Amino acid sequence: MRASDADRERAVDVLKAGFAEGRLSQGEYEQRIGRAYQAQTHGQLQAIVADLPQGPVPQSFPAPVHAVVPPTFLPAPPMPTRTNGSATGALVCGILSPMTWGLTAIPAVILGHKARAEIRRTGEGGEGFATAGIVIGWLSIAFGLFFILLLVAAAA
Numbered sequence: 001m002r003a004s005d006a007d008r009e010r011a012v013d014v015l016k017a018g019f020a021e022g023r024l025s026q027g028e029y030e031q032r033i034g035r036a037y038q039a040q041t042h043g044q045l046q047a048i049v050a051d052l053p054q055g056p057v058p059q060s061f062p063a064p065v066h067a068v069v070p071p072t073f074l075p076a077p078p079m080p081t082r083t084n085g086s087a088t089g090a091l092v093c094g095i096l097s098p099m100t101w102g103l104t105a106i107p108a109v110i111l112g113h114k115a116r117a118e119i120r121r122t123g124e125g126g127e128g129f130a131t132a133g134i135v136i137g138w139l140s141i142a143f144g145l146f147f148i149l150l151l152v153a154a155a156a
Contacts, residue, residue: 011036011045018052027111029103074083087126090133097140108137 019029032048039045093108112134
């Protein structure tokens, strides 16, 4: 396969590292650089750098010794927070309110406020569900009242 300019530059980088580490003499380094820039295929480039490391030389280090910590002193994994049921109900009622002509908007608001109080007291999850239920519920109530106001104005 033909070599690209980027392939030649990678081979030159390997040669530079080999020269800097003292693996190549000045003359050999210059000769190989010239051959690398004239190489046409990957095979030619590989032959130029075959006797040099192609990256960091792995060094052997002794295996780290870890202290054994008894499981009694390890912190307990965090318990997953349970989502408040009223918060879920508020969100569902809020989402359903446009489809039910606003009949579930009032339960969405009531369940949302109830859920927020329970969440503050118990620390459960679902604050976003409760808030979304409240907002959607109040928006549905406002649009319903606006629609009724338009009907009254049109009738008058």
